[in-house]
Amino acid sequence: MYNSVMQLFKSSSYVGSGAQKLSRSLARWFPTPAMLYPPAAGIDISDGSIKWLLLQPYKSRYRIASYGEMVIEPGIVVNGTVHDVDGLAHALSEVKKRLGGVACAHAALPEEAAYVFEMHVPDGTAHDQVISMIEFGFEGRVPIAPGAAVYDFDVIQRHDESEGADIGVAVFSRELAEAYVAAFDAAGMQLLSLEVEARSIARTISSTASDEPVTLLVDFGRARTGFAVLKLGIPIFTSTVEVGGEGITKTVAEQLSLSPEETQKFKNEQGLFPDADAKPEGMEALIGTASALADEVARHYHYWDTRRNEKGERMTPVGRVVLVGGSANLKGLPDYLAGRVQAPTSVADVWRRVCNFDEYIPPVNSRDSLQYATAAGLALRSFSV
Numbered sequence: 001m002y003n004s005v006m007q008l009f010k011s012s013s014y015v016g017s018g019a020q021k022l023s024r025s026l027a028r029w030f031p032t033p034a035m036l037y038p039p040a041a042g043i044d045i046s047d048g049s050i051k052w053l054l055l056q057p058y059k060s061r062y063r064i065a066s067y068g069e070m071v072i073e074p075g076i077v078v079n080g081t082v083h084d085v086d087g088l089a090h091a092l093s094e095v096k097k098r099l100g101g102v103a104c105a106h107a108a109l110p111e112e113a114a115y116v117f118e119m120h121v122p123d124g125t126a127h128d129q130v131i132s133m134i135e136f137g138f139e140g141r142v143p144i145a146p147g148a149a150v151y152d153f154d155v156i157q158r159h160d161e162s163e164g165a166d167i168g169v170a171v172f173s174r175e176l177a178e179a180y181v182a183a184f185d186a187a188g189m190q191l192l193s194l195e196v197e198a199r200s201i202a203r204t205i206s207s208t209a210s211d212e213p214v215t216l217l218v219d220f221g222r223a224r225t226g227f228a229v230l231k232l233g234i235p236i237f238t239s240t241v242e243v244g245g246e247g248i249t250k251t252v253a254e255q256l257s258l259s260p261e262e263t264q265k266f267k268n269e270q271g272l273f274p275d276a277d278a279k280p281e282g283m284e285a286l287i288g289t290a291s292a293l294a295d296e297v298a299r300h301y302h303y304w305d306t307r308r309n310e311k312g313e314r315m316t317p318v319g320r321v322v323l324v325g326g327s328a329n330l331k332g333l334p335d336y337l338a339g340r341v342q343a344p345t346s347v348a349d350v351w352r353r354v355c356n357f358d359e360y361i362p363p364v365n366s367r368d369s370l371q372y373a374t375a376a377g378l379a380l381r382s383f384s385v
Contacts, residue, residue, distance in 0.1 A: 037104075037192065037382045038104050038190075038192075038382075039054070039104065040054075040104035040106055041053065041054040041095075041106075041379060042054070042055075042107075042377065042378025042379030042380070042381070043092070043095065043105045043106070043107045043375065043378065044108060044197075044200075044372075044374040044375040045077060045088070045107065045180075046077065047074075047079065048071060048223075049069050049072060050069070050070045050072060050095055051068070051069045051070075051375045052066065052068060052098070053066070053372055054099055054100075054102060054379060055376075055379045055383070057383075059359045060356055060359060061359070062354050062383070063355060063360050063362070064354075064363060064364070065100065066098060066099055066102075067364060070091060070094060070095055073087060079113075080111070080176075081179070082176070082179035085179055085186065086186065088187075089186035089187040090187075092184060095187075096187060096188060104191075105184060105189050105190070105192065106192055106193045106195075106382065107180060107191060107193070108195055108374050108378060109180065109196055111219075111228070112224075112226075112240045113172055114170055114171065114196045115141060115142040115144070115170070116168065116169065116170050116171075116198070116228075116235050116236065116237055117168075117236065118166060118168055118231070118236035118237075119133065119153075119166070119169055120164055120166055120167075121166075122164040123162040123165070125164070130167070134151060142171050144171065144173055148173065148174050148175070149171050149173065149174055150171070150172050151172070153167045153168060153170070154199070157231075157232055168234040168235055170195070170196040170235065192382075195381075196238065197238075198219075199235055199377070200373075200376075200377030200378045200381075201373045201377050202215075202217070202228075202233045203381065204352065204353055204354070204376045204377040204380065205322055205350070205373070206232070207352075208233055213317075214317060214318050214319055215230040215321070216230075216297070216304065216318050216321045216343075217230055217322050218322070218323050218328075219324050219325045220245060220293065220324070220328045220330075220333075221244050221327060222245055222249075222326060222327060223244040224241060224243065224244050225293060226240050226325075227240070227241070227296070229300075229318070231316065236316070237304070239300070243292050244327060245326065245330065247285070247289050248285055248330070249264075249267070252266055252267065267286070267330050268330075268331055268367065271286065271332040271333070272290055272330065272331060272332030272333060272336050273331060273332040290336055293337070294337055294341075298340050301341045301343060304318050319344070321345040321346075322345075322346060322348050323345070323346070323347045323348060323370075324350070325371070325373075328347055328348075328370050329367045333347075348373060349366075350366075350370060350372060350373045350376055353380060
């Protein structure tokens with residue numbers, strides 16, 4: 001299984017100072033046609049859980065065949081790095097039992113360990129030359145030798161008048177990627193692809209329209225928040241900060257003596273714009289974390305929005321902020337952030353490319369869907385969406 005997966009990678013992977021081919025599962029330059037992909041689940045692995053989502057064609061789009069979340073033991077995955085391959089393999093084997101006989105998967109690698117950047121390639125550049133340019137571009141961007149790295153690139157846009165193309169590059173440690181591959185192999189699952197989390201999420205929220213604005217994606221999770229700048233749906237930057245919604249949940253529950261269910265209800269229904277009789281001590285916890293998140297959003301937004309080239313032209317004018325992640329359900333958060341960055345801010349519609357609500361209503365409600373953005377984007381990959 002491991003060798004067959006690695007062989008799949010070799011069609012478009014090159015590493016090393018001698019342009020030696022390296023096995024990898026980040027391969028979209030020559031994407032596999034949808035008809036050649038077997039049914040595969042999107043598997044989103046985090047430090048605390050595994051989320052999965054399996055799609056099947058339904059009318060004009062798709063329907064959810066299986067989905068769920070499984071908690072994994074602390075220490076198996078730490079900051080996105082697999083510390084216990086056997087432990088992760090055991091958890092994945094349990095997930096496999098819930099997929100109705102499907103044994104293939106698309107998975108994401110953690111943004112914490114990614115190096116993502118944008119490059120320009122001249123018109124007519126051959127694939128091998130693009131790879132050499134990427135390796136040359138490691139210097140000053142990636143603290144990993146090309147021979148110890150796995151990487152992929154997507155074409156963002158091709159310019160008119162033979163002016164070449166812009167590409168988005170994602171680089172990971174080879175050791176990190178191989179640990180994920182080994183865990184899936186040991187679980188008896190065929191891993192069809194790996195990609196950076198932001199690329200998966202972008203597949204669900206991006207329209208792929210040529211006039212789509214540059215997007216600052218904010219993945220507000222339990223323990224940390226991931227940021228990504230998306231240009232026509234392709235990540236050109238990612239970062240992670242230690243600001244998460246878990247602190248809000250814990251403080252509100254303790255100060256207001258609420259159960260987990262009551263705490264979630266308070267966050268969703270009171271949030272940052274509470275009723276007049278809301279308890280102020282709960283508000284303090286919400287405002288503290290929201291303010292810390294807003295500081296980071298504003299910092300990322302203004303840096304990218306004000307970048308200029310040698311001609312003084314804005315390079316990445318950010319047109320919107322989009323929120324995903326389980327903690328993004330905090331009531332009033334989009335308006336709060338919009339006021340800080342002075343830009344349109346909204347919660348993502350995770351199902352926009354999955355289903356037509358006139359034909360099918362998914363079993364995951366809109367609030368819970370924000371936790372499945374990565375898994376949904378990975379599942380869509382089977383259909384070359």
